[in-house]
Amino acid sequence: MGQIIKGKPVADAITEQLAKDVEELKGKGITPKLTIMRIGENPSDLSYERGALKRYAKVGIDTEVKAYPENISQEEFIEEIKKVNEDNKTHGILIFRPLPKQMDEDIIKHVISPEKDMDCFSPINVAKLMSGDKTGFPPCTPTAVIEILKHYNVDMKGKNAVVIGRSMVVGKPVSMLLLDENATVTICHSRTKNMAEIASKADILVVGVGKAKMVTKDYVGKDAVVIDVGINVDEEGKLCGDVDTEDCLERASLITPVPAGVGSVTTSILGKHVIKACKAQNNL
Numbered sequence: 001m002g003q004i005i006k007g008k009p010v011a012d013a014i015t016e017q018l019a020k021d022v023e024e025l026k027g028k029g030i031t032p033k034l035t036i037m038r039i040g041e042n043p044s045d046l047s048y049e050r051g052a053l054k055r056y057a058k059v060g061i062d063t064e065v066k067a068y069p070e071n072i073s074q075e076e077f078i079e080e081i082k083k084v085n086e087d088n089k090t091h092g093i094l095i096f097r098p099l100p101k102q103m104d105e106d107i108i109k110h111v112i113s114p115e116k117d118m119d120c121f122s123p124i125n126v127a128k129l130m131s132g133d134k135t136g137f138p139p140c141t142p143t144a145v146i147e148i149l150k151h152y153n154v155d156m157k158g159k160n161a162v163v164i165g166r167s168m169v170v171g172k173p174v175s176m177l178l179l180d181e182n183a184t185v186t187i188c189h190s191r192t193k194n195m196a197e198i199a200s201k202a203d204i205l206v207v208g209v210g211k212a213k214m215v216t217k218d219y220v221g222k223d224a225v226v227i228d229v230g231i232n233v234d235e236e237g238k239l240c241g242d243v244d245t246e247d248c249l250e251r252a253s254l255i256t257p258v259p260a261g262v263g264s265v266t267t268s269i270l271g272k273h274v275i276k277a278c279k280a281q282n283n284l
């Protein structure tokens, strides 16, 4: 029988350091600030926003939410991003994704200033992630996955890691970060044949596809570590992951829940990025 590993202890450890860093910056007369740009009222965006606001109120990071109507035009949104880029008080920007249909992410991604881009939207940060340049900002959720594995002493070196999903927010970047930790990485996606069979060979299984409870015990090898990155809303309007946690628990050794798993660590990583950006922008 496996064990459920929560994000909270990991998030708390990171937050403790955050609070110290903020205090130090405030001692120098600097208040780190994050500006969140949200279009519409997607429940998973709102969940992230609530988590972030709560955490940063505790540690003293200023947070401003700029909310825009679902039908805002691309031109208007670009102007808004430019304004925040130029706002001297803002050190970090988070733009919730995916953006609505009228937006072309391949255009917008070039607008956000790479120094303020907290979640690896800018192609500059994507390139830095690919090349292992630590001055960039890898996306928060994939970084949270690695922090959880480290916190619970899961050895990644030489292990078989299988990632399900190839998105730019989860699958691809988390694969790069696992590779950095010397895991042997396999990426599965919608066209993969025999996915359950491949997944069941994993020592570490990371799932981020956005399909509620898609991963059942057939995907899980004995004593595998399962990290559920999915944030879905079920028929009853409750948050649930991509993994059927109950079902997989009998085979897995460790498994993260949703909610209270990866998501809770994501917000603390975002805070860490804001501090890093704030220091860099103040030549500290």
Ligand SMILES: Nc1nc(=O)c2c([nH]1)NC[C@@H]1CN(c3ccc(C(=O)N[C@@H](CCC(=O)O)C(=O)O)cc3)C=[N+]21
Residues within 6 Å of the ligand: 044, 045, 046, 047, 048, 050, 051, 052, 094, 095, 096, 097, 098, 119, 140, 141, 169, 231, 258, 259, 260, 261, 262, 263, 264, 265, 266, 267
């Ligand atoms: N550019 C971008 N990057 C993202 O990483 C991103 C995004 N856009 N759009 C939305 C999704 C969703 N997401 C969540 C992160 C944390 C919680 C989180 O903190 N959840 C708390 C619950 C908080 C609450 O609901 O009160 C928990 O799981 O315990 C939820 C959802 C990141 N996403």
